[in-house]
Amino acid sequence: MRHQSWRTWAAVRVGTVSTSRQYRRLIGAALAAAFCAASVAMAQDGKALFDAKCSVCHNIGGGPKVGPDLKGIVAKRGKDGTVAAVLDPAKAGLKPAMPNLGVPKKDAEAIVAYLDASTAAPAKDTAAASAPAVKEPVAQGTPAEIQLGGDLFEGKVRFANAGPSCNACHHVASDAHLGGGVLAAELTLVFSRMGKQGVSAILSGSPFPVMQTAYAGKEFSEKEINALVAFLQHVDQESSRQMPKEWGWRMFSAGAGGVVVLLGIFGLAGRGRKKRCVNQEIYDRQIKSE
Numbered sequence: 001m002r003h004q005s006w007r008t009w010a011a012v013r014v015g016t017v018s019t020s021r022q023y024r025r026l027i028g029a030a031l032a033a034a035f036c037a038a039s040v041a042m043a044q045d046g047k048a049l050f051d052a053k054c055s056v057c058h059n060i061g062g063g064p065k066v067g068p069d070l071k072g073i074v075a076k077r078g079k080d081g082t083v084a085a086v087l088d089p090a091k092a093g094l095k096p097a098m099p100n101l102g103v104p105k106k107d108a109e110a111i112v113a114y115l116d117a118s119t120a121a122p123a124k125d126t127a128a129a130s131a132p133a134v135k136e137p138v139a140q141g142t143p144a145e146i147q148l149g150g151d152l153f154e155g156k157v158r159f160a161n162a163g164p165s166c167n168a169c170h171h172v173a174s175d176a177h178l179g180g181g182v183l184a185a186e187l188t189l190v191f192s193r194m195g196k197q198g199v200s201a202i203l204s205g206s207p208f209p210v211m212q213t214a215y216a217g218k219e220f221s222e223k224e225i226n227a228l229v230a231f232l233q234h235v236d237q238e239s240s241r242q243m244p245k246e247w248g249w250r251m252f253s254a255g256a257g258g259v260v261v262l263l264g265i266f267g268l269a270g271r272g273r274k275k276r277c278v279n280q281e282i283y284d285r286q287i288k289s290e
Contacts, residue, residue: 046114049107056194056201060118065194067098074116082112099208140237141230149231152224154178163218166228169210172235184210191229191236199229 050060057067074082085092086108089100103111141149151157154177155165166187167180173188191199203225206212220228 043114043117046110049111050114053101053207056207070115071119079112083108086111140233145227145230146234149227150177153231160221161218163215174235188239189236191233196229200225
């Protein structure tokens with residue numbers, strides 16, 4: 001009986017340990033599944049945020065656009081480092097061209113999760129991935145659109161919502177247009193870098209805080225966007241065949257010439273004036289009257 005009781009106790013004990021291990025395995029599997037589901041959901045949210053805030057300037061494996069290709073950025077900087085770069089680019093040591101998007105930490109973590117998942121995803125076809133992308137030809141705007149875009153860029157024609165002219169901050173190298181400011185990026189070859197879709201996206205909803213502030217409540221119309229895109233495409237295509245004018249020296253020369261002309265006019269106008277002091281005539285009349 002004692003021997004039988006010991007065997008019964010051992011069997012129950014072994015069964016209990018085995019059941020406990022199974023429970024732990026099930027709990028571990030459930031936690032892993034929940035973690036994976038949360039990671040997938042975060043990556044999906046990150047994709048929507050990336051498309052809305054980052055895709056205008058960045059690709060993931062498609063080559064550089066306005067900014068660098070972000071493939072492998074998480075492996076290079078680490079998750080925490082990449083999140084820090086999204087939250088505060090200047091503090092992370094990125095170039096000044098990278099704006100601070102002002103996203104909360106939760107959104108930055110979702111964007112980084114999407115970048116990490118996109119980089120880790122295996123390529124479907126290595127040969128196709130390594131082959132250069134074939135760009136579809138982009139139709140150029142009509143002469144009327146190009147002219148309107150140039151006039152809007154230079155401020156000869158006001159925007160419908162009274163936004164500032166583009167050349168207040170941007171410059172294009174062209175002998176047919178007045179040079180612009182240097183407060184923002186030079187746009188001569190922006191069409192080659194970004195294409196029609198990228199330029200249109202920035203004009204429709206710029207990710208740059210300065211531009212957002214300048215055009216708050218003064219958004220471009222669709223007609224104006226199409227005209228500006230056509231103008232920038234035209235400038236891009238014609239850049240290699242044009243000699244930009246040195247507007248600085250021209251404006252200085254024009255100003256100096258204007259000063260000389262004004263001095264000549266004043267000199268001619270003053271030739272008939274009496275050289276004697278006016279107060280002397282008043283004094284002489286006063287003496288005679290006494």
